[in-house]
């Protein structure tokens with residue numbers, strides 16, 4: 629803490645020792661660097677806001693086209709982030725996981741697939757083959773963003789790969805499947821089981837957790853499954869699931885069915901000034 633009168637002493641010293649050229653130079657450089665840093669910060673903030681707005685627009689387009697998918701991807705993002713945080717993944721990877729979760733099913737909106745996905749009847753083998761193209765179609769839609777978010781297309785195209793290599797489209801095995809897809813795959817399956825869809829009834833939290841356990845080392849990354857089944861993660865997921873299942877009074881925006889959406893308000897990581905917990909280090 630400065631002693632009383634010390635500022636006055638400093639001012640007197642300055643008057644007695646006018647700044648030499650070198651002093652002025654360093655101050656000028658300091659001010660210029662500060663200005664540049666400030667401008668850089670402003671530019672970065674603008675870029676972050678623009679990117680957040682782009683993603684938000686894309687998400688709105690998904691919800692407007694298909695309210696059910698819009699609500700599903702938000703729930704999947706919530707579960708995926710709980711699991712990703714429990715795995716100690718760093719903040720950048722968590723951002724990526726959130727993006728992959730939110731856009732993993734964008735390929736379902738493809739004109740060739742929408743009717744199939746909205747048909748409640750049993751799929752023919754040909755329709756089933758068409759459905760299996762949605763990860764690739766999703767990656768193609770997101771391709772213009774790949775220069776900025778390289779994990780996005782790779783994560784989306786791989787979200788139906790399986791740990792044992794029997795998934796699609798490429799039959800990737802084990803850790804060759806991006807971490808984003810491995811996390812999202814568990815969250816996606818969990819939501820598909822616990823949430824009623826046109827073609828299936830909702831099953832309980834316990835049933836869904838059992839199904840995830842059954843898929844350990846066949847469908848899913850065994851380490852992530854073990855983590856998913858730990859009591860702290862289970863209680864967070866269950867709490868998120870219960871709050872997501874509270875149907876909102878506000879009408880949905882689905883033009884197809886006008887159904888209410890049950891999607892949690894998740895703190896989107898790509899929204900500026902909404903960053904979550906700090907990084908803890910592991911990146912796969």
Ligand SMILES: [Fe+2]
Nearest residue numbers: 732733787788
């Ligand atoms: Fe999918």
